[in-house]
Amino acid sequence: MRGPAVQRPTVRALTACSLLLLTATACGGGSHAAPPADRTKPSTPAGVSAQAGSATSVHVMWSPSTDDRGVTGYEIYEKGKKVKAVAAETTMADVDRLAPSQAYAFTVRARDGAGNLSAPSAAVAAKTPAPTPDDRKPPTRPTLLRGTADGARSVTLSWQRATDTVGVTSYDIYQEDSRIHSVPGTETRTRVEGLRPGTVYTFTVRARDAAENSSQDSNSLDLTTAPGPGKGPSTAPTGLTVTARAEAGERTLRLRWTQPRTGGEVKEYQLYLNGSFATTIAWGAPPEPGPVTYTLTVTEPPGTRYTVKLRAKLPDGKWGDFSAQRTVVGAGS
Template identity: 65%
Template sequence: MTVRRPPTLAAAAVCAAVLLLGGCTAAADDKDTHRPSPPTGVTAQAGSATSVHVMWQPATDDRAVTAYDVFESGARVKSLPGGRTMVDIDRLTPSTAYRFTVRARDAAGNLSAPSATAPVTTPAPTPDDRTAPSRPTALRARADGGRAATLTWGRATDDQGVTAYDVYQEDSRVHSVSGTQTTARLTGLRPGTVYTFTVRARDAAENSSPDSNAVDLTTAPAPGAGPVTAPTDLKATAGKGRVTLTWTPPRTGGGPVREHQLYLNGKFATTIVWGAEPPAGTAAYTFTVTDRPGTRYSVKLRAKLPDGTWGDFSAQRTVVVAAR
């Protein structure tokens, strides 16, 4: 004997909606059962005797990837938001082999198949090493279309050996490669955007070098995109208790730029407004600083466009407060 149960409230609502179409059927199950694709391009780079830097390319999903799980020899060691594609794994054992994989996860909890395995061996410890590597030299950057770039640089030196090179975009690390490499390919960039990159060398004791020279790069604009709206040629000079900026405002085609926003260390600091007619060519602005000599500032600008919106940010510059 077959027992027919009444439909649930959700199913009943669907039945009511389809009654005029000639009958009632069970509600379609819209639960997400589609698994994300496995992350690709997984690499594991020993940053020190006790840490490994794991990176990968984004996975895809029919809805959205919401998280990544990082595994070492099958055991989960990290979980990250879906917007992150790199992580440092700390508290490892020196001179030890590890095997890392990454799996993508969506909002329904569907887990991708494991990525390819990335093996790595941590170096021997150097507890008495307090000498940082020399700075990498001659950093250059080339845009590869609108969403990728390739960086190259000259080798750094270290008394114990360079184990990694870390790539920074402004003040955030965005990539790491082995200490034997002097090139890095960056993906996931935005078209028509100004980026500023530096590179630091790192040894097994986690000593990091000073920054390399900074290099600016503008990715190719998207098809049909408007003109570049970022200020260009930004220069920052530190004097005694002050910092002077010079730059070229963007050409908007809709009249002069009368306002700029100044950001210090990634945070909004002030709006620069010309009460009279703004400069036709190079603009300049000087502001006072009260921090002790040696304090480091990162500065960047963006312009208010004639339509009232704010344009793209300029390249970032770093300046150190001079002695009074």
């Protein structure tokens, strides 16, 4: 005799919508919409200027643009034809391979990450000077470079005029070994913008003529920008001097500097030579307060040019700000 029939649950096939519901994604209108496409153009670059730097080059500068999601670069055009592109953090560029004694007109456009281009800036004109192929004599060096920091992001520089057998066409401003700005040869004063807060900068100026001959560096000038919001005093070593020596066949660089005020002990420094990390300077115990010295042995031939800067390891383990950079020529015969 059979027992009562067992009622088994009915298994129904799950629809696509049911599966979506089980995964917490609603059907029909509940899905997350993709972010809207970026169709907003950056603002048009302003403050554009152009100055012939030589018979075959023009230096173009402009003020930064803005964008709702960020500017990613700039494009420079000459009468509608793109001649150069630079990264977003750059607001100046040299346009090379131009013809002498030629008039040019430049515009600048900003680009964002979606490829949107701003409207062209106002056109600025520049004319390259005539070539001077036999001119091989550089201008004299600019002298008496002076300046002041104008807050956290700019400095003002001035210098005494250089001379040249044909004529100075421009002055190039260098920060350490990088050219960051140029002005016409008729000017001896400029403002450099786009700097970082609480940072020490070492400036020099060189004069340049139409044949691309550059003078020797002016005197160097150290300027420290004001700290930005939330940033304390500079942690850079100060008063750095570097002296080249040659004794008993050994060539050395003798460094002397004043330690930064960090609120604690500094036992370690990083030394950079010619822009690259060279060595760590460490003491078994913290040096006495006041100036400290260090001697570095070098093996390059006499007359080698060295650039030197250093930074301290702070009590919290982070590396501090770099000192001003110093340039010296190796001693010896």
